[in-house]
Amino acid sequence: EAGVTQFPSHSVIEKGQTVTLRCDPISGHDNLYWYRRVMGKEIKFLLHFVKESKQDESGMPNNRFLAERTGGTYSTLKVQPAELEDSGVYFCASSQAIWDEQFFGPGTRLTVL
Amino acid sequence: AQTVTQSQPEMSVQEAETVTLSCTYDTSESDYYLFWYKQPPSRQMILVIRQEAYKQQNATENRFSVNFQKAAKSFSLKISDSQLGDAAMYFCAYNGAGNQFYFGTGTSLTVIP
Numbered sequence: 001e002a003g004v005t006q007f008p009s010h011s012v013i014e015k016g017q018t019v020t021l022r023c024d025p026i027s028g029h030d031n032l033y034w035y036r037r038v039m040g041k042e043i044k045f046l047l048h049f050v051k052e053s054k055q056d057e058s059g060m061p062n063n064r065f066l067a068e069r070t071g072g073t074y075s076t077l078k079v080q081p082a083e084l085e086d087s088g089v090y091f092c093a094s095s096q097a098i099w100d101e102q103f104f105g106p107g108t109r110l111t112v113l
Numbered sequence: 114a115q116t117v118t119q120s121q122p123e124m125s126v127q128e129a130e131t132v133t134l135s136c137t138y139d140t141s142e143s144d145y146y147l148f149w150y151k152q153p154p155s156r157q158m159i160l161v162i163r164q165e166a167y168k169q170q171n172a173t174e175n176r177f178s179v180n181f182q183k184a185a186k187s188f189s190l191k192i193s194d195s196q197l198g199d200a201a202m203y204f205c206a207y208n209g210a211g212n213q214f215y216f217g218t219g220t221s222l223t224v225i226p
Contacts, residue, residue, distance in 0.1 A: 003157070033214070035214070035216075040218070041218060042117070042215075042216045042217055042218045042219075043204065043206075043214075043216035043219075044216070045213040045214060045215070048212065048213070055212075056212070056213065058213075059213070089156075091158070093214075098212050099146065099208070099212070101148075101160050101163065102208075102214060103160075104150070104157065104158035104159075105157070106155070106156045106157045107156055
């Protein structure tokens, strides 16, 4: 069974540009989560989808971040326009049900110059 | 809000020896789950062990065990007979009623041959 995949693995962009990160959860997992780790700090929750609906987006830092999960399968996280402080590793995770173990993807390392 | 604290940024252990990684958390909830995740240098985070707060018995998974002290809000991870493959970043995580994962800042474990 394939795990959670994320694309790209690395992205280097300039301040003001747009970047879109993609996450493919494990097939059949209704719950999809986005997290972010800024260098040396804790991993922080961004948002949670149940199927295509946003269950909780309380962790989204500001309106420059837009997450979608059309059709309840893969999800995208767009940052527009990117700022320096957006640099970090963005993790996606999925679970079959709430309270279940969350399976994490390898992360996308975003560097904003 | 819940917080998770890992006070040891780095730890090292001799191969075949035992090491304990500490984790404390703060919460007002009575039902929750605690996790230890491991992130090897290849970056994919994987679950090491999970503890339900309502269970008094400490969880064990082969060489990995926890010391869960609910009243003290402590959740340490013991790795016995350490192996080179145990070298990784270890994250303690809390999952409560909001179903968000709250992570600590991580402990980088080095295994010395």
